[in-house]
Amino acid sequence: MKTIYGIFLLWFLNLPAQEGTRNLGMLKIHDQGAIGFHGNLTNDGIFDDNQGLAGFYSLQSISLTGLFPPRFMDLEFFTEEGLQLEVSLEAENNINFIQGDVKTPRTDAFVSLRFYDGSFHTGTTNISKVDGYVSVKNKPEFIFPVGDDQQLRALILQSESINTAANCAYFYSDPANLTSIGTNTRENMLMRISPTEFWRLEGTVPSTIQISWNQRSRMPAMANSVDEITVVGWSKTNNRWENLGTGAVGNLTEGVAFTTTFIPDDYEAITFGTLNAPEDIPDLDNYLLTPNGDGINDFLNIDELALSNDNWVRIYDRNGMLVFEMHNYTDEFTGYANKGDVVINRNNGLPQGVYFYLVSLDDLGLEYQGYLYLAR
Incomplete structure (x- = not known):
């Protein structure tokens, strides 16, 4: 026989449209027991050591309020107009969505439908899900059954280790x-x-x-x-x-x-x-540099760098020596070195000849290499 066991005090309140149940003491569902709530539930007492099944059933909108979150072993929802949570609701095993949403305030992530350790859910659809926040405790992976009042928009989480706490909500x-x-x-x-x-x-x-x-x-x-x-x-x-x-x-x-x-x-x-x-995606060319003051090719110009906020330009001589380096380059290279031993003679400029460039656009994940010819 299914039984409800414990020391408790239940008050029945006259609330708009339906009666409500208020727990002010200690209420427990014994093993193989079951309880159904057909109106509002206010939990101001101890209601977190439960076995068996707790269900919320109503053709009208009902609410869960109180000072403390109740915790159940198994839960199911058949609430045509939904169950509004003003305090969190917790489960340790199966949460079965039959019809109607569980609703939480999107302005308060602390109020949620909470899944613990080995808990899971079944039956989620566009008409039965969580319209608000879902949280998990001590789980490494989870399918969050979140959405809005119209659709289920689940998010699948896979973590590298156990989440002591994780929350999720969907916003249309x-x-x-x-x-x-x-x-x-x-x-x-x-x-x-x-x-x-x-x-x-x-x-x-x-x-x-x-x-x-x-x-x-x-x-x-x-x-x-x-x-x-x-x-x-x-x-x-x-x-x-x-x-x-x-x-x-x-x-x-x-x-x-x-x-x-x-x-x-x-x-x-x-x-x-x-x-x-x-x-x-840019495709860089080879370049000609003629720094003679005539306004044509006086500096190395790479227009594509304007696409990147995190770029590097490095120039090497034909022996592989780094002679120029600049982070977030614009037009600084005019044939003079700022790296390597030749920087000692920077006032003379680099000698005429072939140089190699390496350009990286780190924020775009792109890298290019090519050559430029410096003419004097």
Whole structure:
């Protein structure tokens, strides 16, 4: 026989549209026991040592409030208008989504549906998910069943070690609406940032993620091909969008994008971006330098460096000696050395002849080499 065991005090409150249950003492669901909540639940007592099943069932919207988060072994939800959390709700085993969303305030990541250790979820769909924050404790990987009031937009997390805590929520909104972002500054390798949706992911463990796009992502307005699609994150340190992606599969209507390893807490928001098309990647030539003061080829000019905020130019003589080096080069090389032994005779300038250059655009992941001819 299913039983509920413990020392408890239940008050029944007259609330709008439905009655509610309030726990002020100690309430426990015994092994093989079960309890169903058909109205609001207020937990101001001890309700965290439970076995069996707890369910929330209602044709109307109901809420969970109180001073302390209740913790259950198994949970299920059949709430047609949803369950609103004003305090966290915790589970140690299975959470079964049947119908209706679990809703949390997006302004408070501390209030969430929490999964512990071996807990997992089943049954998530567009009409049954978490509309707000989900958190995990002591888990190395997890599928966050997050979305908004219309769609499930899950995020898959795979971490290098156990997460003592990680939170995630989905926002159907332009990430530029976040006051902490405010600009569209981005790495030069990135062309566009999604104005449609983003995820917030919190955690301290190096991790990779997978996120998917669908019709609401409006990918055809951003990309011409799947090869351009990537995952981007707003760096809290560098105050810019940075590429986190390693590739994507699918088509412009739906698909999945993957990331390299990163620390979630380093990024304020995560969304889709697009990479520069292959035709936009610079192709450097060989150069002629004639520093004679006539205004033509008096300095080494590499227009493509304007695409990079983190570049190096290094020039070597035919013996392989470094004679010039400059970080974030503009037009500094006019035939004079600033490196190597020949710098002693810099006032005389470098001798006429063939020199080799090495150009690296570190923020774009590009490197070039070629030669230049210095004529006197």
